[in-house]
Amino acid sequence: MKRLLIAAGGGGDAIATAMVHAALHGAGTEALVLTYAWERLVVDPVPGPRRPSDFSGTLRPTPRLHLVTPASAPLPPAGSLLPRLAADLRPELGLLDPYEGTVGLARQIAEAAAYCAADRVEIVDVGGDALAEGDEPTLRSPLGDALVLAACARAGLPASVLIAGPGLDNEVPEARLRPRLGAPAFTLTAGDTACVDRVFAWHPSEASALLVAAARGVRGVCGTRDAPRPLTLGPGSAAVHRLTLPAALAVNRLARALEGAASLGEAEEASRAVCGFSEIARERERALDLAARGGARPGAGRNPEPAALDAEFAAWERRTAATGVEYVTTRRIAEELGLSRPALTGLLGRLRAAAPPRHAPPLWRLCPGPPSAGRPLG
Template sequence: MSDLFIAAGGGGDPLGTAITAATVGRVLTGTPLGETTIATYAWERLEVDPTPGPLGAVHFADLAHHAGMPVIAPTTRPIPPAGSTLPALAADLPARLALLDPWQGLPALAEQIRRLADTGRDHVRIVDVGGDILAHGDEDTLCSPLVDALVLAACRLAGVPATVYVAGPGADGEIPQADVLDRLDGDALTPLAQDVAAVRAALSWHPSEASALFAAAVDGVRGPIRTVNHLIPLTDASARIQSATLDDALAHNTVAAHLLGVLPPTLEAAADLSAELTQIHELDRERVAAAEPSAPARAALPWTEPAAWEAIRDAAQGAPHVTLRFAALALGLTWRQIPSLRALLGARGPVLAVA
């Protein structure tokens, strides 16, 4: 018997979810991470996947299967032009990665979660890195309310016993940390370095910023971190995992509550409803961005180490740390060149110290 973990935000959330699973396993259940299933969307930044919206099973070749659900294996490949970091994560994370597909709407997503939970899972543990899963919908810095809201609503519709965990409150820059903490009154867990150890291989190349900040906080990094879109302060609270009941999370999440009232039959309908409430249409935003021309990728690093450090420090504008994704973009590089950039700079941790 083991628990089902859900990476509620897609993107890099499987990394933070794996850290959370290791922590929960060590502290609460005594279940090794290797017995854990992490369900996740394949919804990533356009620089990773140039096709708008999440990927479904039809967008992958060589999927594995578990309990009738598609599972991402190391040998799985996205079908071009789609792209995904999930196959590489499947190779680096000690957990099974089950694919959630929201295109057929909320009832179908609830059935996917119910099917996974019915395979001997004691409990469903929903993990969001940062805390926008508690969004009211009117926050000025909110960016992606739909994906988390769909998971909350689907778990309630599926009728599964579930707990919500916010890993690294404020780490995603969508809701200020103080506001996230004000909305949480459950128990807190403190990850240790050993809980991060299992994801360090993935952190060395993955472009995730929120999960990288969470891991850096666990490693003891404090102070402001420059990310691509935000300057995010890491505090002692950034290194913790805060819990909430499913009821409490639903009481905060306006979009999830309305999804349950409407039961949208497609992802398009869910996105339209979310946009009515928040003025953020995540599918339309990606469609517009995907239509814009992108800069050509560099084949190699045209930087010496001193010149790279100088350019990164200038871009950091006095921040003592930056994410590796920020550093790569500051140098005109792509996320795929993060390992080469790490080698050039001798970087070791989840974030880069530039002060």
């Protein structure tokens, strides 16, 4: 038997799901994590989620279950980090295809349960937008989570909904989530993060990086790239809350509206009716804007000389710290400074060697004081 888990939001949720699995069942326990191939435009320039036909090299143990392996690859122009995640994570990764809506996802989940010989499913969401009511002004990406909730209900499998790191995705504020959550079921620890240690050397997920940092004891104000305000990591930031599926559905109006949706287009219309927007339509608009500006290529960016980059970083660090931010993600450094992968790698290497220490893995501590002797970034 394999444990069956679903990373409800796509993107980096598979990373957090691997940690939750390790905490609950042990990192070496056999598991399948179902996840969307639905990533930021800087990774995948094609708007919306990818489907199995967008990949080569997947395995197909059942008609509707496609496994992504290290040998899989996205077919251009699509992009995906799932094959690399499959190499670095212990659980198997299965692809959720939402193009047949709730109806098709329910069939996929049922087949995955049969493949795993699993009699229940654990749904994992980082941050808590699976418990969005739909009218939160900071809500950006409710559709994937809502589709998973609706599909699990349709599949009829017993299911738990696990909310890890309330508020860490900067969509539903932690204060608004708290009354919906109850007491934590457990709290992630540093030991639970060992199974994802290698991932953050290359993966841009910010919410999962914050969850790892919280589990390792980091506390303070954190700045991410794609958020309207900083987050504060506190004692509850590594907590995992368990709800029943009916309890989650009672909160999530979009998930209830998706009952019986037979296509992704129908799901988009439900999102417009409940939330007032379609996140896929927003991605289409951003993709057109990026194309007009020459496109976004992964790893593209500037390559300043090391000394010039160190001085530029020091000035950026002082400005950012002046706003009250104490820690930042790798993605924020890379995108705000507009760096290529080689330039970023060089800068981060020098930050690791700087004094005082900057690396609070997988975050970076801001130390905006004057340079230490012999340490241009100290």
